[in-house]
Amino acid sequence: MRKDLRFRIAHREALIGVVLALINILWWYGFAYGLGSKSPEEYTYILGFPAWFFWSCIVGFLVMVVLVILTVKFLLTDVPLDDGEEEQTE
Amino acid sequence: MTMVATYGSASSFLGGPGAAYSIGLGWVLLAMTQVATGYFVLLILGKKFAIVTRRYNAVTLTDFLKGRYESKTVVILAAASIMIFLFSAMAAQWIGGAYLIQSITGLSYIGALFIFAVAVLIYVIIGGFRAVSITDTLQGIVMFFGTLLLLIGVVIAGGGLDQIFTDLRTENPNLVTPYGHDGNLSALYVSSFWILVGVGVVGLPQVAVRAMSYKDSRSMHRALIIGTIVVGFIMLNMHLIGVFARPVLPGIEVADQVIPLIALEVLPGWLAGIVLAAPLAAIMSTVDSLLLLVSSSVVKDVYINYVKPEATRKHVEKVSFGVTAVIGIIVFLMAIQPPDFIIFLNLFAFGGLEAAFIWPVVLGLYWKRGNKYGAIASMIAGISSYMGIHFYNEAYGNLLGVHTVTLPVFISLIAFVLVSLITKHRVNPVNAI
Numbered sequence: 001m002r003k004d005l006r007f008r009i010a011h012r013e014a015l016i017g018v019v020l021a022l023i024n025i026l027w028w029y030g031f032a033y034g035l036g037s038k039s040p041e042e043y044t045y046i047l048g049f050p051a052w053f054f055w056s057c058i059v060g061f062l063v064m065v066v067l068v069i070l071t072v073k074f075l076l077t078d079v080p081l082d083d084g085e086e087e088q089t090e
Numbered sequence: 091m092t093m094v095a096t097y098g099s100a101s102s103f104l105g106g107p108g109a110a111y112s113i114g115l116g117w118v119l120l121a122m123t124q125v126a127t128g129y130f131v132l133l134i135l136g137k138k139f140a141i142v143t144r145r146y147n148a149v150t151l152t153d154f155l156k157g158r159y160e161s162k163t164v165v166i167l168a169a170a171s172i173m174i175f176l177f178s179a180m181a182a183q184w185i186g187g188a189y190l191i192q193s194i195t196g197l198s199y200i201g202a203l204f205i206f207a208v209a210v211l212i213y214v215i216i217g218g219f220r221a222v223s224i225t226d227t228l229q230g231i232v233m234f235f236g237t238l239l240l241l242i243g244v245v246i247a248g249g250g251l252d253q254i255f256t257d258l259r260t261e262n263p264n265l266v267t268p269y270g271h272d273g274n275l276s277a278l279y280v281s282s283f284w285i286l287v288g289v290g291v292v293g294l295p296q297v298a299v300r301a302m303s304y305k306d307s308r309s310m311h312r313a314l315i316i317g318t319i320v321v322g323f324i325m326l327n328m329h330l331i332g333v334f335a336r337p338v339l340p341g342i343e344v345a346d347q348v349i350p351l352i353a354l355e356v357l358p359g360w361l362a363g364i365v366l367a368a369p370l371a372a373i374m375s376t377v378d379s380l381l382l383l384v385s386s387s388v389v390k391d392v393y394i395n396y397v398k399p400e401a402t403r404k405h406v407e408k409v410s411f412g413v414t415a416v417i418g419i420i421v422f423l424m425a426i427q428p429p430d431f432i433i434f435l436n437l438f439a440f441g442g443l444e445a446a447f448i449w450p451v452v453l454g455l456y457w458k459r460g461n462k463y464g465a466i467a468s469m470i471a472g473i474s475s476y477m478g479i480h481f482y483n484e485a486y487g488n489l490l491g492v493h494t495v496t497l498p499v500f501i502s503l504i505a506f507v508l509v510s511l512i513t514k515h516r517v518n519p520v521n522a523i
Contacts, residue, residue, distance in 0.1 A: 006137065006141060007138060010136060010137040010141070011138070011456070013133050013136055014133060014134050014138070016133055017130050017133025017136070020126075020129055020133070021126050021284075021288070021289055024125065025126075025284055025288075032119050032277075033277050036268040036269075037268075040263035040264070040266055043266065045255065047251070048250070048251025048254075048255060050115065050266050053115055053118070053119070053266075056119065057122045060122070060125075061125055061323075061326060064126075064318065065315075065318055068128070068129045068314060068318045069315055071314075072311045072314050078306075078308055078311075079137055079141075079307050080306070080307075081137065081141055081304070081305075081306060082141075083141070083144065083145055
Protein backbone atom coordinates (compact mmCIF):
# COMPACT_ATOMS: atom_id res chain seq x y z
CA MET A 1 0.00 0.00 0.00
CA ARG A 2 2.95 2.33 0.57
CA LYS A 3 3.37 2.73 -3.13
CA ASP A 4 0.01 4.34 -3.74
CA LEU A 5 1.02 7.33 -5.84
CA ARG A 6 -1.71 9.46 -4.39
CA PHE A 7 -0.09 9.17 -0.99
CA ARG A 8 3.12 10.71 -2.26
CA ILE A 9 1.08 13.68 -3.42
CA ALA A 10 -0.73 13.80 -0.10
CA HIS A 11 2.54 13.76 1.85
CA ARG A 12 3.89 16.62 -0.24
CA GLU A 13 0.73 18.63 0.38
CA ALA A 14 0.90 18.00 4.12
CA LEU A 15 4.41 19.46 4.08
CA ILE A 16 3.13 22.48 2.19
CA GLY A 17 0.56 22.90 4.96
CA VAL A 18 3.32 22.94 7.57
CA VAL A 19 5.33 25.49 5.58
CA LEU A 20 2.29 27.76 5.18
CA ALA A 21 1.58 27.60 8.89
CA LEU A 22 5.21 28.47 9.68
CA ILE A 23 5.11 31.50 7.39
CA ASN A 24 1.83 32.50 9.00
CA ILE A 25 3.22 32.21 12.52
CA LEU A 26 6.40 34.14 11.73
CA TRP A 27 4.54 36.98 10.02
CA TRP A 28 1.97 37.17 12.77
CA TYR A 29 4.47 37.06 15.62
CA GLY A 30 7.08 39.29 13.99
CA PHE A 31 4.79 42.23 13.29
CA ALA A 32 2.66 41.90 16.42
CA TYR A 33 5.49 41.85 18.92
CA GLY A 34 8.08 43.59 16.76
CA LEU A 35 5.94 46.72 16.37
CA GLY A 36 3.65 46.30 19.36
CA SER A 37 6.18 45.99 22.19
CA LYS A 38 6.78 49.68 22.71
CA SER A 39 4.52 51.79 24.90
CA PRO A 40 1.16 52.72 23.38
CA GLU A 41 2.03 56.45 23.24
CA GLU A 42 4.68 55.73 20.63
CA TYR A 43 2.41 53.72 18.34
CA THR A 44 1.97 54.83 14.77
CA TYR A 45 -1.39 54.31 13.11
CA ILE A 46 -2.21 53.07 9.63
CA LEU A 47 -5.75 53.60 8.33
CA GLY A 48 -6.78 54.18 11.92
CA PHE A 49 -5.35 50.90 13.26
CA PRO A 50 -2.22 50.62 15.40
CA ALA A 51 0.60 49.66 13.02
CA TRP A 52 1.38 46.36 14.75
CA PHE A 53 -2.21 45.25 14.40
CA PHE A 54 -2.54 46.46 10.82
CA TRP A 55 0.53 44.54 9.65
CA SER A 56 0.13 41.46 11.79
CA CYS A 57 -3.59 40.77 11.64
CA ILE A 58 -5.00 42.59 8.62
CA VAL A 59 -2.15 42.43 6.10
CA GLY A 60 -1.10 39.06 7.57
CA PHE A 61 -4.53 37.66 6.85
CA LEU A 62 -4.53 39.00 3.28
CA VAL A 63 -1.05 37.58 2.68
CA MET A 64 -2.20 34.15 3.84
CA VAL A 65 -5.25 34.30 1.58
CA VAL A 66 -3.03 35.09 -1.40
CA LEU A 67 -0.58 32.33 -0.47
CA VAL A 68 -3.38 29.79 -0.07
CA ILE A 69 -4.88 30.72 -3.44
CA LEU A 70 -1.47 30.45 -5.12
CA THR A 71 -0.83 27.12 -3.41
CA VAL A 72 -4.13 25.68 -4.56
CA LYS A 73 -3.66 26.98 -8.10
CA PHE A 74 -0.07 25.92 -8.64
CA LEU A 75 1.00 23.33 -6.08
CA LEU A 76 -1.93 21.03 -5.35
CA THR A 77 -2.80 18.11 -7.58
CA ASP A 78 -6.22 16.70 -8.31
CA VAL A 79 -6.47 13.04 -7.35
CA PRO A 80 -9.38 10.60 -7.11
CA LEU A 81 -10.32 9.96 -3.50
CA ASP A 82 -11.99 6.60 -4.04
CA ASP A 83 -10.03 3.42 -4.51
CA GLY A 84 -10.04 1.64 -7.83
CA GLU A 85 -11.09 4.44 -10.13
CA GLU A 86 -7.69 4.98 -11.62
CA GLU A 87 -4.29 3.43 -11.61
CA GLN A 88 -3.25 2.28 -8.21
CA THR A 89 -0.07 0.36 -7.66
CA GLU A 90 -0.20 -1.79 -4.59
CA MET B 91 -18.29 26.04 4.78
CA THR B 92 -19.79 23.39 7.00
CA MET B 93 -16.52 23.25 8.81
CA VAL B 94 -16.56 26.97 9.42
CA ALA B 95 -20.00 26.90 10.96
CA THR B 96 -19.37 23.90 13.16
CA TYR B 97 -16.01 24.97 14.32
CA GLY B 98 -16.85 28.57 14.97
CA SER B 99 -20.39 29.17 16.17
CA ALA B 100 -20.98 30.21 19.75
CA SER B 101 -17.39 30.74 20.69
CA SER B 102 -16.57 32.98 17.75
CA PHE B 103 -19.87 34.82 17.64
CA LEU B 104 -20.37 35.46 21.31
CA GLY B 105 -17.54 34.17 23.43
CA GLY B 106 -14.64 35.49 21.37
CA PRO B 107 -16.03 39.02 20.94
CA GLY B 108 -16.97 38.94 24.62
CA ALA B 109 -13.37 38.28 25.55
CA ALA B 110 -12.20 40.92 23.04
CA TYR B 111 -14.56 43.44 24.65
CA SER B 112 -12.90 42.91 28.01
CA ILE B 113 -9.30 42.33 26.94
CA GLY B 114 -8.86 44.51 23.84
CA LEU B 115 -6.83 44.11 20.66
CA GLY B 116 -4.59 41.49 22.27
CA TRP B 117 -7.47 39.06 22.09
CA VAL B 118 -8.04 39.83 18.42
CA LEU B 119 -4.41 39.01 17.80
CA LEU B 120 -4.94 35.74 19.63
CA ALA B 121 -8.08 34.98 17.65
CA MET B 122 -6.25 35.47 14.37
CA THR B 123 -4.27 32.29 15.05
CA GLN B 124 -7.43 30.61 13.79
CA VAL B 125 -6.80 31.72 10.21
CA ALA B 126 -4.47 28.73 10.00
CA THR B 127 -7.24 26.21 10.59
CA GLY B 128 -8.83 27.06 7.24
CA TYR B 129 -5.95 25.63 5.27
CA PHE B 130 -3.96 23.61 7.79
CA VAL B 131 -6.59 20.99 8.55
CA LEU B 132 -7.32 20.35 4.90
CA LEU B 133 -3.68 20.19 3.89
CA ILE B 134 -2.59 17.94 6.76
CA LEU B 135 -5.53 15.56 6.96
CA GLY B 136 -6.54 16.35 3.42
CA LYS B 137 -6.33 13.80 0.70
CA LYS B 138 -4.68 11.03 2.63
CA PHE B 139 -7.32 11.08 5.32
CA ALA B 140 -10.09 11.15 2.72
CA ILE B 141 -8.61 8.20 0.82
CA VAL B 142 -7.88 6.14 3.91
CA THR B 143 -11.24 6.72 5.57
CA ARG B 144 -12.96 5.64 2.38
CA ARG B 145 -10.88 2.50 2.41
CA TYR B 146 -11.91 1.77 5.99
CA ASN B 147 -15.53 2.76 5.28
CA ALA B 148 -15.18 5.20 8.14
CA VAL B 149 -17.71 7.95 8.71
CA THR B 150 -16.48 9.15 12.10
CA LEU B 151 -13.09 9.76 13.61
CA THR B 152 -13.56 6.74 15.83
CA ASP B 153 -14.20 4.57 12.77
CA PHE B 154 -10.88 5.72 11.40
CA LEU B 155 -9.05 4.91 14.62
CA LYS B 156 -10.75 1.52 14.71
CA GLY B 157 -9.66 0.76 11.16
CA ARG B 158 -6.14 2.00 11.70
CA TYR B 159 -5.33 0.45 15.08
CA GLU B 160 -7.78 -2.47 15.29
CA SER B 161 -8.05 -2.08 19.01
CA LYS B 162 -11.05 -2.16 21.27
CA THR B 163 -9.26 -0.08 23.90
CA VAL B 164 -8.53 2.69 21.41
CA VAL B 165 -12.17 2.81 20.36
CA ILE B 166 -13.44 2.93 23.91
CA LEU B 167 -10.92 5.59 24.92
CA ALA B 168 -11.90 7.63 21.88
CA ALA B 169 -15.59 7.34 22.60
CA ALA B 170 -15.04 8.23 26.25
CA SER B 171 -13.01 11.35 25.48
CA ILE B 172 -15.53 12.47 22.91
CA MET B 173 -18.27 12.14 25.49
CA ILE B 174 -16.42 13.90 28.30
CA PHE B 175 -15.11 16.85 26.36
CA LEU B 176 -17.90 17.43 23.90
CA PHE B 177 -20.24 17.88 26.84
CA SER B 178 -18.51 21.08 27.76
CA ALA B 179 -18.33 22.18 24.13
CA MET B 180 -22.06 21.61 23.87
CA ALA B 181 -22.81 23.39 27.12
CA ALA B 182 -20.96 26.40 25.70
CA GLN B 183 -23.19 26.37 22.62
CA TRP B 184 -26.36 26.13 24.67
CA ILE B 185 -25.34 29.01 26.87
CA GLY B 186 -24.56 31.04 23.75
CA GLY B 187 -27.92 30.23 22.21
CA ALA B 188 -29.71 31.14 25.40
CA TYR B 189 -27.86 34.49 25.59
CA LEU B 190 -28.88 35.31 22.04
CA ILE B 191 -32.53 34.52 22.67
CA GLN B 192 -32.38 36.34 25.98
CA SER B 193 -31.09 39.58 24.50
CA ILE B 194 -33.46 39.51 21.54
CA THR B 195 -36.62 38.64 23.46
CA GLY B 196 -35.84 40.08 26.88
CA LEU B 197 -36.80 36.82 28.63
CA SER B 198 -34.98 35.54 31.70
CA TYR B 199 -31.88 33.39 31.10
CA ILE B 200 -33.59 30.17 32.20
CA GLY B 201 -36.63 30.90 30.03
CA ALA B 202 -34.40 31.56 27.04
CA LEU B 203 -32.44 28.38 27.71
CA PHE B 204 -35.67 26.43 27.79
CA ILE B 205 -36.84 27.86 24.46
CA PHE B 206 -33.44 27.05 22.99
CA ALA B 207 -33.66 23.46 24.22
CA VAL B 208 -37.08 22.99 22.66
CA ALA B 209 -35.83 24.46 19.38
CA VAL B 210 -32.86 22.09 19.37
CA LEU B 211 -35.16 19.16 20.00
CA ILE B 212 -37.37 20.06 17.06
CA TYR B 213 -34.36 20.71 14.86
CA VAL B 214 -32.77 17.35 15.65
CA ILE B 215 -35.99 15.42 15.18
CA ILE B 216 -36.92 17.04 11.89
CA GLY B 217 -33.63 17.77 10.27
CA GLY B 218 -30.70 15.77 11.43
CA PHE B 219 -27.59 15.90 9.40
CA ARG B 220 -29.10 16.56 6.00
CA ALA B 221 -30.74 19.83 6.94
CA VAL B 222 -27.43 20.98 8.36
CA SER B 223 -25.46 20.98 5.16
CA ILE B 224 -28.22 22.56 3.08
CA THR B 225 -28.55 25.54 5.36
CA ASP B 226 -24.82 25.91 5.88
CA THR B 227 -23.95 27.74 2.71
CA LEU B 228 -26.76 30.20 3.23
CA GLN B 229 -25.70 30.72 6.83
CA GLY B 230 -22.15 31.29 5.76
CA ILE B 231 -23.19 34.00 3.34
CA VAL B 232 -25.43 35.70 5.90
CA MET B 233 -22.67 35.57 8.50
CA PHE B 234 -20.08 36.91 6.11
CA PHE B 235 -22.10 39.98 5.17
CA GLY B 236 -23.77 40.24 8.57
CA THR B 237 -20.47 40.66 10.37
CA LEU B 238 -19.33 43.18 7.77
CA LEU B 239 -22.49 45.27 8.21
CA LEU B 240 -22.21 45.09 11.96
CA LEU B 241 -18.57 46.16 11.85
CA ILE B 242 -19.42 49.14 9.67
CA GLY B 243 -22.31 49.99 11.98
CA VAL B 244 -20.08 49.91 15.05
CA VAL B 245 -17.37 52.03 13.43
CA ILE B 246 -19.95 54.67 12.46
CA ALA B 247 -21.57 54.59 15.90
CA GLY B 248 -18.15 54.98 17.50
CA GLY B 249 -17.38 58.06 15.41
CA GLY B 250 -14.84 56.51 13.04
CA LEU B 251 -11.72 54.44 13.63
CA ASP B 252 -9.56 57.33 14.85
CA GLN B 253 -12.14 58.33 17.41
CA ILE B 254 -12.62 54.74 18.58
CA PHE B 255 -8.90 54.19 19.10
CA THR B 256 -8.58 57.53 20.88
CA ASP B 257 -11.43 56.55 23.20
CA LEU B 258 -9.88 53.15 23.85
CA ARG B 259 -6.52 54.74 24.63
CA THR B 260 -8.11 57.25 26.95
CA GLU B 261 -9.93 54.53 28.83
CA ASN B 262 -6.95 52.19 29.11
CA PRO B 263 -3.90 52.33 26.81
CA ASN B 264 -3.37 48.61 27.28
CA LEU B 265 -6.49 47.91 25.23
CA VAL B 266 -4.64 48.80 22.01
CA THR B 267 -1.48 46.79 22.82
CA PRO B 268 -0.97 43.09 22.16
CA TYR B 269 -0.73 42.49 25.93
CA GLY B 270 -4.34 42.71 27.07
CA HIS B 271 -6.19 45.15 29.33
CA ASP B 272 -4.10 44.30 32.37
CA GLY B 273 -0.85 43.72 30.49
CA ASN B 274 -0.91 40.03 31.46
CA LEU B 275 -1.37 38.52 28.02
CA SER B 276 2.21 37.41 27.40
CA ALA B 277 3.58 36.75 23.94
CA LEU B 278 4.27 33.16 24.97
CA TYR B 279 0.73 32.60 26.19
CA VAL B 280 -0.85 34.07 23.07
CA SER B 281 1.51 32.07 20.88
CA SER B 282 0.48 28.85 22.61
CA PHE B 283 -2.94 29.41 21.05
CA TRP B 284 -1.39 28.36 17.78
CA ILE B 285 -1.48 24.88 19.21
CA LEU B 286 -4.94 25.19 20.73
CA VAL B 287 -6.96 26.85 17.99
CA GLY B 288 -4.53 26.99 15.08
CA VAL B 289 -2.74 23.81 14.14
CA GLY B 290 -4.04 21.55 16.93
CA VAL B 291 -7.51 21.64 15.47
CA VAL B 292 -6.60 18.68 13.25
CA GLY B 293 -7.25 16.54 16.33
CA LEU B 294 -10.85 17.65 16.85
CA PRO B 295 -13.35 14.90 16.00
CA GLN B 296 -15.98 17.38 14.81
CA VAL B 297 -13.48 18.95 12.41
CA ALA B 298 -11.92 15.68 11.22
CA VAL B 299 -15.35 14.35 10.35
CA ARG B 300 -15.82 17.21 7.93
CA ALA B 301 -12.44 16.65 6.33
CA MET B 302 -13.44 13.16 5.21
CA SER B 303 -16.69 14.21 3.62
CA TYR B 304 -15.46 15.91 0.43
CA LYS B 305 -16.80 14.51 -2.79
CA ASP B 306 -13.57 14.93 -4.71
CA SER B 307 -10.27 16.73 -4.49
CA ARG B 308 -11.59 19.65 -6.49
CA SER B 309 -14.20 20.49 -3.86
CA MET B 310 -11.52 20.07 -1.22
CA HIS B 311 -9.34 22.64 -2.99
CA ARG B 312 -12.23 25.04 -3.21
CA ALA B 313 -12.94 24.56 0.48
CA LEU B 314 -9.32 25.39 1.24
CA ILE B 315 -9.62 28.82 -0.31
CA ILE B 316 -13.15 29.61 0.83
CA GLY B 317 -12.47 28.25 4.31
CA THR B 318 -9.39 30.40 4.80
CA ILE B 319 -11.10 33.54 3.57
CA VAL B 320 -14.33 33.03 5.47
CA VAL B 321 -12.75 31.94 8.75
CA GLY B 322 -10.25 34.78 8.69
CA PHE B 323 -12.74 37.41 7.65
CA ILE B 324 -15.39 36.45 10.19
CA MET B 325 -12.86 36.06 13.01
CA LEU B 326 -11.26 39.42 12.30
CA ASN B 327 -14.61 41.20 12.03
CA MET B 328 -16.31 39.63 15.01
CA HIS B 329 -13.43 40.23 17.37
CA LEU B 330 -12.90 43.78 16.16
CA ILE B 331 -16.59 44.41 16.74
CA GLY B 332 -16.08 43.20 20.30
CA VAL B 333 -13.25 45.67 20.86
CA PHE B 334 -14.95 48.59 19.09
CA ALA B 335 -18.15 48.02 21.06
CA ARG B 336 -16.37 49.15 24.18
CA PRO B 337 -16.51 52.92 23.59
CA VAL B 338 -19.98 52.62 22.06
CA LEU B 339 -21.57 50.56 24.81
CA PRO B 340 -19.40 50.76 27.93
CA GLY B 341 -20.07 48.69 31.00
CA ILE B 342 -21.78 45.60 29.61
CA GLU B 343 -22.07 43.21 32.52
CA VAL B 344 -22.12 39.85 30.77
CA ALA B 345 -19.41 40.32 28.15
CA ASP B 346 -20.64 37.32 26.15
CA GLN B 347 -23.75 39.32 25.29
CA VAL B 348 -21.79 42.08 23.59
CA ILE B 349 -22.66 41.01 20.03
CA PRO B 350 -26.45 40.87 20.41
CA LEU B 351 -26.47 44.08 22.45
CA ILE B 352 -24.31 46.02 20.02
CA ALA B 353 -26.31 44.74 17.04
CA LEU B 354 -29.52 46.00 18.61
CA GLU B 355 -27.80 49.30 19.40
CA VAL B 356 -26.23 50.18 16.05
CA LEU B 357 -28.45 48.49 13.47
CA PRO B 358 -32.14 49.02 12.70
CA GLY B 359 -34.26 46.31 14.36
CA TRP B 360 -35.04 44.18 11.31
CA LEU B 361 -31.41 44.18 10.19
CA ALA B 362 -30.18 43.29 13.67
CA GLY B 363 -32.63 40.39 13.56
CA ILE B 364 -31.14 39.05 10.35
CA VAL B 365 -27.58 39.55 11.50
CA LEU B 366 -28.28 37.76 14.78
CA ALA B 367 -30.25 34.96 13.15
CA ALA B 368 -27.08 33.76 11.46
CA PRO B 369 -25.13 32.97 14.63
CA LEU B 370 -28.23 31.46 16.16
CA ALA B 371 -28.55 29.18 13.16
CA ALA B 372 -24.86 28.36 13.35
CA ILE B 373 -25.18 27.48 17.00
CA MET B 374 -28.14 25.26 16.18
CA SER B 375 -26.28 23.37 13.53
CA THR B 376 -23.28 23.01 15.82
CA VAL B 377 -25.39 21.69 18.65
CA ASP B 378 -27.06 19.34 16.24
CA SER B 379 -23.83 17.92 14.88
CA LEU B 380 -22.24 17.69 18.33
CA LEU B 381 -25.29 15.86 19.63
CA LEU B 382 -25.12 13.45 16.74
CA LEU B 383 -21.41 12.98 17.26
CA VAL B 384 -21.78 12.17 20.95
CA SER B 385 -24.75 9.90 20.51
CA SER B 386 -23.10 8.13 17.60
CA SER B 387 -20.00 7.51 19.68
CA VAL B 388 -22.15 6.04 22.41
CA VAL B 389 -24.43 4.01 20.19
CA LYS B 390 -22.35 3.14 17.16
CA ASP B 391 -18.85 2.95 18.53
CA VAL B 392 -19.57 1.31 21.84
CA TYR B 393 -23.04 -0.18 21.93
CA ILE B 394 -23.16 -1.84 18.52
CA ASN B 395 -19.48 -2.71 18.44
CA TYR B 396 -19.16 -4.30 21.82
CA VAL B 397 -22.43 -4.54 23.71
CA LYS B 398 -24.99 -5.79 21.27
CA PRO B 399 -23.60 -6.38 17.77
CA GLU B 400 -26.77 -8.18 16.66
CA ALA B 401 -29.06 -5.22 17.38
CA THR B 402 -31.72 -4.58 14.78
CA ARG B 403 -32.05 -1.27 12.98
CA LYS B 404 -35.21 -0.45 14.83
CA HIS B 405 -33.65 -1.21 18.16
CA VAL B 406 -30.65 0.98 17.32
CA GLU B 407 -32.88 3.88 16.40
CA LYS B 408 -34.69 3.59 19.69
CA VAL B 409 -31.45 3.48 21.64
CA SER B 410 -30.04 6.45 19.70
CA PHE B 411 -33.07 8.52 20.44
CA GLY B 412 -32.94 7.67 24.12
CA VAL B 413 -29.23 8.46 24.34
CA THR B 414 -29.65 11.76 22.49
CA ALA B 415 -32.46 12.76 24.82
CA VAL B 416 -30.44 11.92 27.94
CA ILE B 417 -27.46 13.88 26.64
CA GLY B 418 -29.71 16.84 25.89
CA ILE B 419 -31.05 16.86 29.42
CA ILE B 420 -27.60 16.64 31.00
CA VAL B 421 -26.31 19.51 28.85
CA PHE B 422 -29.37 21.59 29.77
CA LEU B 423 -28.59 21.07 33.44
CA MET B 424 -24.94 22.00 32.88
CA ALA B 425 -25.95 25.19 31.11
CA ILE B 426 -28.20 26.47 33.91
CA GLN B 427 -25.22 28.00 35.73
CA PRO B 428 -23.19 29.75 33.00
CA PRO B 429 -19.52 30.56 33.71
CA ASP B 430 -18.15 34.10 33.21
CA PHE B 431 -16.88 33.54 29.70
CA ILE B 432 -18.23 30.77 27.50
CA ILE B 433 -15.09 30.82 25.44
CA PHE B 434 -13.12 29.16 28.21
CA LEU B 435 -15.60 26.31 28.37
CA ASN B 436 -15.22 25.78 24.65
CA LEU B 437 -11.44 26.06 24.76
CA PHE B 438 -11.33 23.53 27.59
CA ALA B 439 -13.12 21.03 25.38
CA PHE B 440 -10.87 21.82 22.43
CA GLY B 441 -7.75 21.24 24.48
CA GLY B 442 -8.92 17.94 25.92
CA LEU B 443 -9.91 16.53 22.54
CA GLU B 444 -6.66 17.66 20.98
CA ALA B 445 -4.56 16.14 23.75
CA ALA B 446 -6.39 12.85 23.19
CA PHE B 447 -6.61 12.69 19.42
CA ILE B 448 -3.97 14.72 17.65
CA TRP B 449 -1.19 12.12 17.56
CA PRO B 450 -3.27 8.99 17.06
CA VAL B 451 -4.75 10.79 14.04
CA VAL B 452 -1.72 12.56 12.57
CA LEU B 453 0.87 9.87 13.26
CA GLY B 454 -1.70 7.21 12.41
CA LEU B 455 -1.78 8.75 8.97
CA TYR B 456 1.88 9.55 8.44
CA TRP B 457 3.93 7.17 10.54
CA LYS B 458 3.56 3.54 9.66
CA ARG B 459 5.33 2.34 12.81
CA GLY B 460 2.64 3.91 14.98
CA ASN B 461 0.62 1.12 16.59
CA LYS B 462 -2.26 0.58 18.95
CA TYR B 463 -0.10 0.53 22.07
CA GLY B 464 1.32 3.89 21.11
CA ALA B 465 -2.15 5.25 20.47
CA ILE B 466 -3.47 4.00 23.80
CA ALA B 467 -0.47 5.39 25.67
CA SER B 468 -0.76 8.69 23.86
CA MET B 469 -4.45 9.09 24.62
CA ILE B 470 -4.12 8.19 28.27
CA ALA B 471 -1.03 10.37 28.74
CA GLY B 472 -2.64 13.24 26.86
CA ILE B 473 -5.93 13.23 28.72
CA SER B 474 -4.55 12.62 32.18
CA SER B 475 -1.82 15.24 31.88
CA TYR B 476 -4.36 17.66 30.43
CA MET B 477 -6.72 17.17 33.34
CA GLY B 478 -3.86 17.39 35.83
CA ILE B 479 -2.48 20.59 34.35
CA HIS B 480 -5.97 22.03 34.01
CA PHE B 481 -6.56 21.78 37.73
CA TYR B 482 -3.03 22.91 38.52
CA ASN B 483 -3.49 26.00 36.34
CA GLU B 484 -6.83 26.79 37.91
CA ALA B 485 -5.23 26.76 41.33
CA TYR B 486 -1.81 28.29 40.71
CA GLY B 487 -1.88 30.11 37.36
CA ASN B 488 -0.54 28.89 34.05
CA LEU B 489 2.34 26.43 34.31
CA LEU B 490 5.33 27.84 32.35
CA GLY B 491 3.07 30.66 31.15
CA VAL B 492 1.45 28.74 28.33
CA HIS B 493 -2.07 27.48 27.73
CA THR B 494 -3.02 24.19 29.39
CA VAL B 495 -3.01 22.28 26.13
CA THR B 496 0.64 22.91 25.25
CA LEU B 497 2.41 20.44 27.51
CA PRO B 498 -0.05 17.54 27.10
CA VAL B 499 0.37 17.76 23.34
CA PHE B 500 4.11 17.19 23.73
CA ILE B 501 3.64 14.55 26.42
CA SER B 502 1.23 12.57 24.28
CA LEU B 503 3.63 12.81 21.33
CA ILE B 504 6.47 11.36 23.39
CA ALA B 505 4.18 8.63 24.73
CA PHE B 506 3.02 7.69 21.24
CA VAL B 507 6.49 7.49 19.74
CA LEU B 508 8.19 5.74 22.64
CA VAL B 509 5.52 3.12 23.21
CA SER B 510 5.14 2.44 19.48
CA LEU B 511 8.87 1.86 19.18
CA ILE B 512 9.08 -0.35 22.28
CA THR B 513 6.19 -2.53 21.16
CA LYS B 514 6.97 -2.61 17.45
CA HIS B 515 7.69 -6.34 17.37
CA ARG B 516 4.28 -7.13 18.86
CA VAL B 517 2.21 -5.72 16.06
CA ASN B 518 1.90 -6.89 12.53
CA PRO B 519 1.80 -3.62 10.58
CA VAL B 520 -0.67 -4.95 8.06
CA ASN B 521 -3.07 -2.08 8.56
CA ALA B 522 -0.44 0.61 8.48
CA ILE B 523 -0.76 3.10 5.69
